[in-house]
Amino acid sequence: xxxxxxxxxxxxxxxxxxLASLPRHAFAALDGTPFTFLTDSxxxxxxxxxDTLIPQDDFPSASQSGVVDFIDLQLAGGYGRGEHLYMDxxxxxxxxxxxxxxxxxxxxxxxxxxxxxxxxxxxLDGQPQSALDRLMTDLSEDRPALVGRVGAKTFFTELxxxxxxxxxADPIYGGNKxxxxxxxxxxxxxxxxxTDTVDAHNRPYRQPPxxxxxxxxxxxxxxxx
Amino acid sequence: xxxRLAKTDVVIIGAGWTGLTAAYELAHAGKRCVVLERxxxxxxxxxxxxxxxxxxxxxxxxxxxxxxTRKETLTFRNNASQQALPMRRLGSFLPGVGLGxxxxxxxxxxxxPLPSDLEMRSHYENRYGADFIPDDLNxxxxxxxxxxxxxxxxxxxxxxxxxxxxxxxxxxxREGGNPFEGPRSADYPNPPMRQxxxxxxxxxxxxxxxxxxxxxxxxxxxxxxxxxxxAKLHPCTYxxxxxxFGCGYYAKADPIICVYDQIKSHENFEIRYQAxxxxxxxxxxxxxxxxVTYLTDAGEEVFQPAxxxxxxxxxxxxxxxxxxxxxxKPYDPKTRTGTVGRNYAYQTMxxxxxxxxxQVVTNPFMGAGALGTVIDDFNGDxxxxxxxxxxxxxxxxxxxxxxxxxxxxxxPEGTPAxxxxxxxxxxxxxxxxxxxxxxxxxxxxPDNYLDLDPTWKDAYGRPLLRMxxxxxxxxxxxxxxxxxxAHEIARNMENVKSTxxxxxxxxxxxxxxxxxxxxxxxxxTVMGTDPxxxxxxxxxxxxxxxxxxxxxxxxxxxxxxxxxTGPLMGVAxxxxxxxxxxxxxxxxxxxxx
Numbered sequence: 001x002x003x004x005x006x007x008x009x010x011x012x013x014x015x016x017x018x019l020a021s022l023p024r025h026a027f028a029a030l031d032g033t034p035f036t037f038l039t040d041s042x043x044x045x046x047x048x049x050x051d052t053l054i055p056q057d058d059f060p061s062a063s064q065s066g067v068v069d070f071i072d073l074q075l076a077g078g079y080g081r082g083e084h085l086y087m088d089x090x091x092x093x094x095x096x097x098x099x100x101x102x103x104x105x106x107x108x109x110x111x112x113x114x115x116x117x118x119x120x121x122x123x124l125d126g127q128p129q130s131a132l133d134r135l136m137t138d139l140s141e142d143r144p145a146l147v148g149r150v151g152a153k154t155f156f157t158e159l160x161x162x163x164x165x166x167x168x169a170d171p172i173y174g175g176n177k178x179x180x181x182x183x184x185x186x187x188x189x190x191x192x193x194x195t196d197t198v199d200a201h202n203r204p205y206r207q208p209p210x211x212x213x214x215x216x217x218x219x220x221x222x223x224x225x
Numbered sequence: 226x227x228x229r230l231a232k233t234d235v236v237i238i239g240a241g242w243t244g245l246t247a248a249y250e251l252a253h254a255g256k257r258c259v260v261l262e263r264x265x266x267x268x269x270x271x272x273x274x275x276x277x278x279x280x281x282x283x284x285x286x287x288x289x290x291x292x293x294t295r296k297e298t299l300t301f302r303n304n305a306s307q308q309a310l311p312m313r314r315l316g317s318f319l320p321g322v323g324l325g326x327x328x329x330x331x332x333x334x335x336x337x338p339l340p341s342d343l344e345m346r347s348h349y350e351n352r353y354g355a356d357f358i359p360d361d362l363n364x365x366x367x368x369x370x371x372x373x374x375x376x377x378x379x380x381x382x383x384x385x386x387x388x389x390x391x392x393x394x395x396x397x398x399r400e401g402g403n404p405f406e407g408p409r410s411a412d413y414p415n416p417p418m419r420q421x422x423x424x425x426x427x428x429x430x431x432x433x434x435x436x437x438x439x440x441x442x443x444x445x446x447x448x449x450x451x452x453x454x455x456a457k458l459h460p461c462t463y464x465x466x467x468x469x470f471g472c473g474y475y476a477k478a479d480p481i482i483c484v485y486d487q488i489k490s491h492e493n494f495e496i497r498y499q500a501x502x503x504x505x506x507x508x509x510x511x512x513x514x515x516x517v518t519y520l521t522d523a524g525e526e527v528f529q530p531a532x533x534x535x536x537x538x539x540x541x542x543x544x545x546x547x548x549x550x551x552x553x554k555p556y557d558p559k560t561r562t563g564t565v566g567r568n569y570a571y572q573t574m575x576x577x578x579x580x581x582x583x584q585v586v587t588n589p590f591m592g593a594g595a596l597g598t599v600i601d602d603f604n605g606d607x608x609x610x611x612x613x614x615x616x617x618x619x620x621x622x623x624x625x626x627x628x629x630x631x632x633x634x635x636x637p638e639g640t641p642a643x644x645x646x647x648x649x650x651x652x653x654x655x656x657x658x659x660x661x662x663x664x665x666x667x668x669x670x671p672d673n674y675l676d677l678d679p680t681w682k683d684a685y686g687r688p689l690l691r692m693x694x695x696x697x698x699x700x701x702x703x704x705x706x707x708x709x710x711a712h713e714i715a716r717n718m719e720n721v722k723s724t725x726x727x728x729x730x731x732x733x734x735x736x737x738x739x740x741x742x743x744x745x746x747x748x749x750t751v752m753g754t755d756p757x758x759x760x761x762x763x764x765x766x767x768x769x770x771x772x773x774x775x776x777x778x779x780x781x782x783x784x785x786x787x788x789x790t791g792p793l794m795g796v797a798x799x800x801x802x803x804x805x806x807x808x809x810x811x812x813x814x815x816x817x818x
Binding site: 097 | 280303307630
């Protein structure tokens, strides 16, 4: 396995060794396509946060499998606009059992939340992984007081949920590139006809994954390690 | 002023299971039916076909088949000392919208109640003494018995092409079925589903411990089948996209293919889409309803007069419609009087995660909504409650419904929620896990109820429904006890590396509106024989307005340890039977108050 730093993956330096299949910006799977919602700087911060949640091992990290692209498209779309979110005020503080009560639509919440991260540990670029891990733990436990209108736990809940969705959702949404997430667990995808195999006990199912927009010949898993 | 339309015989609010069934039965009884559906037309053949339907993000995460909370939602609090806040996005339960309603995205777990469930207060008092039921539980009889409902349970099982193994037939018990069920007039119309390894191992362990495993009754067809209305069902493909999805294979029974297709061309049937019912209108003397006012998609208010009004919205929205229409007497928790919104109950869910060694390959993506093996030994009053300190129970099931990877990420206890260790645990356990579900009953209490919120409004300017709910102590104890039994079975399963149990109703944790639990909201419009404790009489007819008939799980006086669709459809057919054969010829209150 080649070794390379997280920075080299994120910023495309030194990507020649064993990483030929990766786009130049690993987090910008739609290489050369500008982000729809995120600024470049936000995308870089987000890649660091997502990769803290889903780091690279034998399988790609979140950003390497397109999760930042996924989140960008979600923020630009119905999720970001709060199309299924009741937004009428007032917005008093609730209990955890009462769920999302932010006055912000998700797109605003992410933008303010990403900016607020910097108030805790400064620019995320160049932070050691241990600092990012600590930041994530703090966010998940609602610890750091973030400047502005975004609660730490609220931001963590959305970040965690969408990172996970991007890694495992159908690739038509921009993440799960090369079916990385589905290969990792062994999920065969959107075509399911198991009448004759459901009770064939303990027989591994070996068909490669196929998604909704599957192109024949593209299901091979090209992750190089 | 609302534009007034020509009068119809029956106006039906909602095109889900009960609404379309009411239309089918009443249209064939010669009554002209107008169904008002707030959502859109959709059909299994066009709209639920794979692979496009098999989109976990769109349907399971973003709830594309369900209500949009921007238009209609409710506010929620755990107790009356809190301020209820809007349920801004869906979570704990998923009411539907559109043709077929929530009936298109159910799992198809199709149950009958136990005979004793329907006479709960009488049964417990007879068996354990008059003082057994504590004062803080509003336990009631349904006012209708198992024997009265049995033909209707049977008919609905046939409508759905239900797969299963009978346990109790008229001439005695059957091997391999549920020995605790009430006597059946007929076997299931289709043979049971094929069981994967996880449920099989659960059944073996349960049997060794002396329990009575059987295949879960499933509205997922196992053979080609034609139902009594003429609808054709096809065998299930075990694709793993049942709950939260429509079925494009015509294998999961739903109201569109099983009912709508067979009534849509009838001369007495009409359905209007994007028809948002705003309120039920009452006559001047208040004794009857005159029809309903609804909003068209063009934004016009229209009044549809009718001789009979059928309320077939999702249970919560029937309560809301009554409250905003002034139908019935709203429940007041301070005086404990009034009935509309009283006895709201839910479902008490617990479970055990089972992690196998590598010898067992579960292939969790080979699933179906009602695929699994169950024991009923700890449901209802199938076990001795004398010294347990609670009422009720639940079934324990090992189901294999899906392996959709955004939501299906089982990891052993102690695994962090993210990072390298989490990632490895997800990868290592995905193909080697089974889950045991404890599907527990929910008792009604004076403090859990539905009313109108004083602050927030829906998109039509009406106050939101307000839900006040927390798990009663009774149900916390029940879930803990039955979960212990489930855990015992899990520990006795073969090839098990580790197990972990969890109880949504654990001591010290409050009910949360956030994580999905079940779409089994019950009560609020309960049925009974006493107008001071029920909204409708034993025929589903409103005590206060005899031409208003109410359907759905809102009629349950307390919630069962079973999924509600079978029980509520049995009651629906019972109500329709009395409408067709008695009320229509002689409209009047069918019971004296």
